[in-house]
Amino acid sequence: MLISDLVCHSPTEECFFNECRQCRDNQPSEYLKHFLNNQISLFDDCSWMIWRKSVSSTEKSNGENSNADKKILLQKNIGSVEDLLEEFDCQWKTYVKHSYITSQQSSYIKMIKDQADEHETIVVHMDFAENHTLLAQNEIMQAHWTNQQATLFTVHIKTAKEKHHSLIIISDYLAHDVEFVHTAQSIISDYVQSIYPTVKRLNYVSDGAPQHFKNNKSILNLTYHQVDFGIPASWSFSATAHGKGAVDGIGAAVKYRATRRVLSGTTSDAILTPEDLYKFTQSDSSMNVFYMDQKRIKNHCEKYQLLNRWNRDKPEGWINQIRSQHQFDPVGIKKVRCRLTSTSQITQIDSLID
Secondary structure, three states: OHHHHHOOOOOOHHHHOOOOOOOOOOOHHHHHHOOOOOOOOOOOEEEEEEEEEOOOHHHHHHOOOOOOOOOEEEEEEEEEHHHHHHHHHHHHHHHHHHHHHHHHHHHHHHHHHHOOOOOOEEEEEEEEOOOEEOOOOOOOHHHHHOOOEEEEEEEEEEEEOOEEEEEEEEEOOOOOOHHHHHHHHHHHHHHHHHHOOOOOEEEEEEOOOOOOOOOHHHHHHHHOHHHHHOOOEEEEEOOOOOOOOHHHHHHHHHHHHHHHHHHHOOHHHOOOOHHHHHHHHHHHOOOEEEEOOHHHHHHHHHHOOHHHHHHOOOHHHOOOOHHHOOEEEEEEOOEEEEEOOOOOOOEEEEEOOO
């Protein structure tokens, strides 16, 4: 493997974060040049595909550097072999770090799920499914642009290596935000503690979506988890773009059943509202289904005074480089231990002060 050949023989975390003095200057281009035979020259033409942010011709001509309208597109590059090797060098540090974090988080999440114990720590994997569009059989053309949607929040709870629970929360509240997540966590915590009253801790697992999961407000709420819900909790994040799990299957199953019911039935079988979807899913599925409407979320936020909680903290009190951290363990109210990976020996303690 290319990475193992360019880091130290017994690599440490510093090797993968380009902080090791022995291997940080190693470049893949120098290593790969040894594999070029006499038939290939550094000046030969070649082409390769790469994902890049697109830049419009207008931006180029005006010298603008706005990210507002940039899209990530698969682009074909044409250049020399030497250009390709230089591209390897440019992407190398980011790639090695991402590869290491992906491997570490994947292994750690698998381990805690295998070690889940209903008397110790229960693992809660959660995610938003894409909002479900409520269809009607033989709908008129104009209805395509006015269909209602429902939010699906999927939860997979691991209580032992071979024991789990599947939950889905359906809502007419379409925003995927911290308010929704905190309200959902109250439902999850109540559900778990009602079945497993001796459980000592929850360990949340999710992707790092910044708008609703990995942000300062959510982590601040995490430090209040024991006060709010009566049980302490930690939060482990998967590496970027590697957050797939059983929760994705839960959302897909609900959408498939609902769509099949509508398209194979008559007009009277239409599922017209999020509450209709909840009632159908509750009767057609063995999973645990909850309905959480906008009013409930509003009342929940007022009960826990979430806006006041977030507004009390100064900007300088936010967590440093939160997007780079993948493990959060509260050590007190407004105080959390952060780690680059869940197994990292390097930690930082951030205080979310008033």
